[in-house]
Amino acid sequence: MKRFVVSKWKKTNELMKNDELRAHIPKTVRMTKDSLLSMLHEYRMVYIKPDIGTFGNGVMRVEWDSALSNPYQYQLGEKARSFVNYDSMYEDIERKTRKTKYLVQKGIHLLKYQKRRFDIRIMVQKNLQKEWETTGWIGRVAHPRKIVTNYHSGGKLMPIEELLKDRTKETGKKHYHKQFKQLGTNVAKQLHKRYPGIKEIGIDVALDEAIVPWILEVNTKPDPYIFRSLANKAIFGKIMRYKRANQK
Ligand SMILES: Nc1ncnc2c1ncn2[C@@H]1O[C@H](COP(=O)(O)OP(=O)(O)O)[C@@H](O)[C@H]1O
Ligand SMILES: [Mg+2]
Numbered sequence: 001m002k003r004f005v006v007s008k009w010k011k012t013n014e015l016m017k018n019d020e021l022r023a024h025i026p027k028t029v030r031m032t033k034d035s036l037l038s039m040l041h042e043y044r045m046v047y048i049k050p051d052i053g054t055f056g057n058g059v060m061r062v063e064w065d066s067a068l069s070n071p072y073q074y075q076l077g078e079k080a081r082s083f084v085n086y087d088s089m090y091e092d093i094e095r096k097t098r099k100t101k102y103l104v105q106k107g108i109h110l111l112k113y114q115k116r117r118f119d120i121r122i123m124v125q126k127n128l129q130k131e132w133e134t135t136g137w138i139g140r141v142a143h144p145r146k147i148v149t150n151y152h153s154g155g156k157l158m159p160i161e162e163l164l165k166d167r168t169k170e171t172g173k174k175h176y177h178k179q180f181k182q183l184g185t186n187v188a189k190q191l192h193k194r195y196p197g198i199k200e201i202g203i204d205v206a207l208d209e210a211i212v213p214w215i216l217e218v219n220t221k222p223d224p225y226i227f228r229s230l231a232n233k234a235i236f237g238k239i240m241r242y243k244r245a246n247q248k
Contacts, residue, residue, distance in 0.1 A: 001195075001196055001197030002195055002197045002198075003197040003198060003199065003220070004198075004220045004221050005191070005195050005198070005220050006052045006220075007051050007052060008049065008051050008052070008053075008103055008217050009028075009030065009051050009101075009103060011191060011217070011218050011220075012025065012028050012103075012217075014190060014191055014193075014194045014195075015187060015190055015191065015215065015218070017190065018186070018190045020186060021183075021186060021187060021190060021215070024183065024212075024213055024214055024215050025214070025215050026105050026106035026107075026108055026206075026214050026215075026216070027039070027043075027105070027106045028103055028104070028105045028106075029103065029104050030101070030102075030103060030104075031048055031097075031101075031102035031103055031104045033090050033094075035104055036048065036062065036090065036093075036104050037086055037090075039104045039106065040062060040063075040064045040072075040086075041064060042106075043106045043107060044063060044064050044065065045061065045062070045063045045064075045107035045109070046061075046062050046063075046104050046105060046106060046107045047059060047060070047061055047062070047104075047105045047107050047147075047216075048060050048062055048093070048097070048102050048103065048104050048105075049102065049103055049105065049217075050097075050100045050101065050102055050103075051100070051101040051102065051103055052100075052101070053100075054152075054219075055150050055152035055153060056146075056148030056149075056150035056152065056153040057153075058076075058096075058097070058100070058102075059076075059147070059148050060074050060075060060076045060093070060096075060147070061074065061075045061107065061147040062074040062089075062093075062107075063107075068082070069084070070082035070083055070084055071083075071084075071085075072084075072085065072086055072088075072089040073089075074089060074092075074093060075147050076096065077146065078145040078146060105216070108206040108208055108214045108216070109208060109209070110142075110149075110206050110207065110208075111163070111167075111207050111208070111209070111211075113139075113141055113158070113163045114141075115144065116141045116142050116143075116144050116156075117141070117142040117147075117149060118139050118140060118141040118142065118149060118158070118163055119139070119140055119149045119204055119205060119206045119207070119216065120137055120138070120139055120140070120160060120180070120204070120205045120206075120207065120213075121137065121138050121140060121202050121203070121204060121205075121222070121226065122134060122136075122137045122180055122183070122184045122202070122203040122205055123135045123136040123137070123184075123200070123201075123202055123222055123224070123227065123239060124184040124185060124187065124188040124200065124201050124202075124203065125199065125200040125201075125239065125242040125243065125246065126199045126200065126242065126246055127242055128241075128242065128245055132184075132185045132188040132189055132192070133185070133242075134180060134181040134182075134184030134185055135235070135238055135239050135242060136227045136230070136235045136236075136238075136239055137160055137180050137184075138157055138158070138159065138160065138226055138227060138229070138230060139157070139158045139159065139160045139162070139163040140155045140156070140157060140158075140226075141155060141156040141157075141158055141163070142154075142155055143155060143156075151223075151226055157226055157229045159230060159231070160176075161173070164176070164211075167211065168211070172211075176211065179213065180205075180213070183203070183205070183213055183215075184203060187201065187203055187215065187218060188201055191218065191220075195220075198220055199246040200220075200222060200242070200243065200246060201218050201219060201220055201222060202218070202219040202222025202223070203215060203217075203218050203219075204216040204217045204218075204219070224236070224239045224240060224243055227239050
């Protein structure tokens, strides 16, 4: 039984079968010259990413703003480039993506903390009763000049409570805790239907201005050690306990 699923496309398609989850997945298509252009004109800001990839490697933010003299722009790493027309931009993107399958996804305007974008990693594991349990969440704040929040791309780990402190009152806090928990187990159960070997997942979730959660991707080999940085040591302890039990 497959324990790990690497293709983002396959995982996204599995989640799309669930009505509730579908409402939380930004539109995602396979990248071609035509699909990137139509997604760009529809959403003005999209992310393109390798179907198989990690650590934010190869992920690019692509934008279109018809008011600019160079209306097409994309950023990879810390470098942004702009172009007078789509063809010249695509030619440049293609040089970097040619050998790999890419996906195009509607871009979510991530919330910011001190002018830096952040998103959330939610950990979901089979617990000691073999039931799905959401065991932790942590914020990841992007490096100021980067378009990805990954820890391995210079992102900074922070507790969500701190990141959302000015936006939610105590009641709101209870609400998003419940929402994260439910989203976590729903995603796990849906993927598990198709891939019953999966024992744990890490979900990358974006929050928009309305604090609506958007599922950016699901990892089947999530890094547990990022949770070591939380002040509440019980979270990391539980994550490792479940992890060890699942390895047996
Ligand atoms: N649709 C999107 N909208 C906004 N930001 C995104 C989007 N997709 C990816 N990102 C940013 O890029 C990061 C890396 O993308 P992700 O899909 O998680 O690939 P990887 O497998 O490399 O981690 C995300 O954590 C997020 O910060
Ligand atoms: Mg990721």
